[in-house]
Amino acid sequence: MNFDRSDDLSISDFSKKAYLLRTIKNNFLTYGYREVETPTFESYDLYQSITGTVKHDSMIKIIDPTGKILVMRPDVTVPITKMQVTTPPSLAAERLFYIENVFRLAGDQQGKKEWTQAGVENYGPSSTETDAEVISLAVQVLRNLGFKSIQIQVGLASFFRPLLDVVSLTDSEIKELQSLIRAKNISELELFLSKRDVPEELQYLLIQIPYLYGDFTAVTKRAKELLISDSMVEQIQKLEDLHKILKLYDVDRFVSLDLGLINHMDYYSGIIFQGYVENVGKPVLMGGRYDQLASQIGSDLPAIGFACESDVLLEALDQGNLFKPDAAHIDVLITYDTVRQKEAIQSAEALRKGGLRVIVTAKTDEVKSFDEITTIHYTANDQVVTQNGECRQFNDVSKLVNLLTRNKGEM
Incomplete structure (x- = not known):
């Protein structure tokens, strides 16, 4: 190059x-x-x-x-x-x-x-x-x-x-x-x-x-x-x-x-x-x-x-292949089903205030997923976070935001 x-x-x-x-x-x-x-x-x-x-x-x-x-x-x-x-x-x-x-x-x-x-x-x-x-x-x-x-x-x-x-x-x-x-x-x-x-x-x-x-x-x-x-x-x-x-x-x-x-x-x-x-x-x-x-x-x-x-x-x-993947320009990817757009945007804004780089987008088949970054998905009836290959449900959005912003240096 x-x-x-x-x-x-x-x-x-x-x-x-x-x-x-x-x-x-x-x-x-x-x-x-x-x-x-x-x-x-x-x-x-x-x-x-x-x-x-x-x-x-x-x-x-x-x-x-x-x-x-x-x-x-x-x-x-x-x-x-x-x-x-x-x-x-x-x-x-x-x-x-x-x-x-x-x-x-x-x-x-x-x-x-x-x-x-x-x-x-x-x-x-x-x-x-x-x-x-x-x-x-x-x-x-x-x-x-x-x-x-x-x-x-x-x-x-x-x-x-x-x-x-x-x-x-x-x-x-x-x-x-x-x-x-x-x-x-x-x-x-x-x-x-x-x-x-x-x-x-x-x-x-x-x-x-x-x-x-x-x-x-x-x-x-x-x-x-x-x-x-x-x-x-x-x-x-x-x-x-x-x-x-x-x-x-x-x-x-x-x-x-x-x-x-x-x-x-x-x-x-x-x-x-x-x-x-x-x-x-x-x-x-x-x-x-x-x-x-x-x-x-x-x-x-x-x-x-x-x-x-x-x-x-x-x-x-x-x-030396020492660059991080191209996805490293963001910390969190948030996707949502249409009925959960409001919660997705509110979470994105809270994370951005904490200094994280966030992309929020409607869930479609074309949306890329990255193993190396944190992903949050809002479905019609649930909300799921995937981090370091581990997928889990969460209920308290404010606690999740606090956790992710506190762990910013590790992301």
């Missing part, structure tokens, strides 16, 4: 996407995040003034009637950070989430220009505790969507930067080096370094970085043998502290360490991470800490966040 283009989605596809985003949103809410929205159109100058974000040539630009260049929102982190910087402290909130479309050209997917992202931005203290909580939230989102095989790969955006401080490489060479490390292309990495004026000891250290992935404890132990600066020692200690807290959240089994992980967004300054699930070879969510981003907008504001890629998650859910 193709979820790439919103205008191609069927009614069933829209239901699946709504289920996905509703589940993600509910998880964000349980961690105390508040929803915000950002403008679809942003000033191109905003993105020109900030380094390390979306590539300028991938942005979709327009010119408004005044001649000002605008871009369709290419990411959400930058405008939310701008919003946070310009909001008076008394009105600002530390925990924000969004469900927004982003627009940009993707070279690897011809014609695709629009994605739906759901993500969080946490502007609380820059601490290991905050990092661990955000990673825990990422795990819980994937678990509550029904995935069993989950892996969150954690890295450090600045881990190997101290190594670059002692060599002379151009910006383009640094990008090439990052690409080779990210791809774990050891042979090309060795060739690249051999052609540059890089000391042999430093070449060895750089070549070891792609190997530093896997079990958290094993990788940190191996990394300690390669450290050449106090800052690198400090970073490894923070990773060990992070792992301890992840154990308290009982999500450490889902988390691995990859010190060769390098994100395409250069504004990340600390922890970075990517989430993977079964049957999908690309990340379903990505995030990290970006404490320096706000400083480019005029404020000192620590932050960490992540974004879920809805299209990729939809494909993963579909492949």
